[in-house]
Amino acid sequence: MLVLGIDTSCDDTGVGVVRGRQVLANVVASQAALHAPMGGVLPEAASREHLATIDGVVGEALTRAGVELHDLDAIAATRGPGLAGALLVGLGYAKGLAWGAASPFIPIHHLEGHVAACLAEDAGRGPPPEPPFLCLIASGGHTVLFDVPEAGRYLRVGGSRDDAAGEAFDKVARLLALPYPGGPALAALAGDGDPGTLPLPRPMARQHGFDFSFSGLKTAVAVFLERHPDASRADVAATFQERVVTSLVDVATRAARAFGRDTLVVAGGVAANRALREALAAAALHVHLPPPGLATDNGAMIALAAVEQVRLRGVPDQVEALAVDAAPYLPLAEGPSRPRDAQAPRPHDAAR
Ligand SMILES: Nc1ncnc2c1ncn2[C@@H]1O[C@H](COP(=O)(O)OP(=O)(O)OP(=O)(O)O)[C@@H](O)[C@H]1O
Numbered sequence: 001m002l003v004l005g006i007d008t009s010c011d012d013t014g015v016g017v018v019r020g021r022q023v024l025a026n027v028v029a030s031q032a033a034l035h036a037p038m039g040g041v042l043p044e045a046a047s048r049e050h051l052a053t054i055d056g057v058v059g060e061a062l063t064r065a066g067v068e069l070h071d072l073d074a075i076a077a078t079r080g081p082g083l084a085g086a087l088l089v090g091l092g093y094a095k096g097l098a099w100g101a102a103s104p105f106i107p108i109h110h111l112e113g114h115v116a117a118c119l120a121e122d123a124g125r126g127p128p129p130e131p132p133f134l135c136l137i138a139s140g141g142h143t144v145l146f147d148v149p150e151a152g153r154y155l156r157v158g159g160s161r162d163d164a165a166g167e168a169f170d171k172v173a174r175l176l177a178l179p180y181p182g183g184p185a186l187a188a189l190a191g192d193g194d195p196g197t198l199p200l201p202r203p204m205a206r207q208h209g210f211d212f213s214f215s216g217l218k219t220a221v222a223v224f225l226e227r228h229p230d231a232s233r234a235d236v237a238a239t240f241q242e243r244v245v246t247s248l249v250d251v252a253t254r255a256a257r258a259f260g261r262d263t264l265v266v267a268g269g270v271a272a273n274r275a276l277r278e279a280l281a282a283a284a285l286h287v288h289l290p291p292p293g294l295a296t297d298n299g300a301m302i303a304l305a306a307v308e309q310v311r312l313r314g315v316p317d318q319v320e321a322l323a324v325d326a327a328p329y330l331p332l333a334e335g336p337s338r339p340r341d342a343q344a345p346r347p348h349d350a351a352r
């Protein structure tokens with residue numbers, strides 16, 4: 001099945017082409033330079049930039065994949081969650097393209113796209129993850145844990161009570177005067193530092209649940225830098241990164257144990273982090289991660305999610321699919337879930 005996928009949920013215009021689980025092309029036009037002077041994404045500017053670049057990015061993805069528009073079996077796009085105006089561009093473009101090419105249109109949940117990145121076939125990678133598994137999504141907008149008892153079912157078991165992990169990386173990068181986008185820059189600086197020396201707190205260290213909290217750690221970094229202006233920035237970066245990574249890995253592995261899962265799928269932009277990947281390699285679980293280049297927003301992951309959706313549920317009804325609107329807020333979880341031996345139900349909020 002040959003599918004073109006489009007993601008314009010935030011500030012990257014991503015277009016990918018996949019054949020089954022094989023990624024033929026993955027073109028991402030980053031808007032980082034446009035938003036850098038603001039230190040964050042300006043939604044209106046993001047929409048306009050998507051509009052200006054999407055046609056060229058689609059053309060380049062088709063060329064790189066060596067396929068023509070009429071070869072495609074389906075066209076997929078992110079429907080949400082994300083920035084409303086940005087989503088509208090990719091969604092509207094994909095619907096029009098599908099309509100014009102008489103190809104089925106498949107709307108995709110952005111977070112399902114992040115998870116589907118782990119399905120990509122890649123040299124040296126084993127078979128794809130098979131449910132049941134536990135799934136951690138750690139990105140710029142989300143840090144959430146799902147139990148996935150069967151393909152396509154997401155039961156929320158915990159998540160961040162404040163900042164997402166990627167958001168915390170970006171905010172602390174700003175405190176360290178690192179260039180936008182901050183996450184990868186902070187990770188690079190952390191590589192030169194010592195994570196063992198500074199007195200930064202361990203978030204939610206004594207909880208029995210499966211939540212995260214990163215804004216207190218961020219404030220602790222701000223206070224520390226104010227009191228110790230001459231401290232090694234690399235050590236601060238390394239210690240902050242160690243605290244985030246340890247929190248993610250500890251809570252995810254504890255949740256996997258509580259839910260009786262021996263497989264952990266980790267997705268989202270923070271899954272690109274090398275320290276996190278190294279810590280996960282030491283966990284006593286079968287860990288699945290997206291290949292490098294598919295962790296942060298891209299179109300190939302949307303195409304991979306579409307292939308998976310068709311495999312599970314067939315091609316969607318086209319009257320319904322073409323009527324799907326952009327959904328800035330769109331929870332993925334379908335309802336509450338409890339560890340196997342839990343006594344009392346725990347509150348469960350939306351996927352965000
Ligand atoms: N190597 C890295 N180390 C740490 N964080 C990283 C790294 N690479 C990317 N990130 C972070 O990942 C985030 C971007 O990921 P992604 O593109 O999945 O998020 P998003 O699309 O903005 O959010 P969402 O998917 O929740 O809507 C940013 O916050 C970025 O700082």
Ligand SMILES: [Mg+2]
Nearest residue numbers: 110139296297
């Ligand atoms: Mg994303």
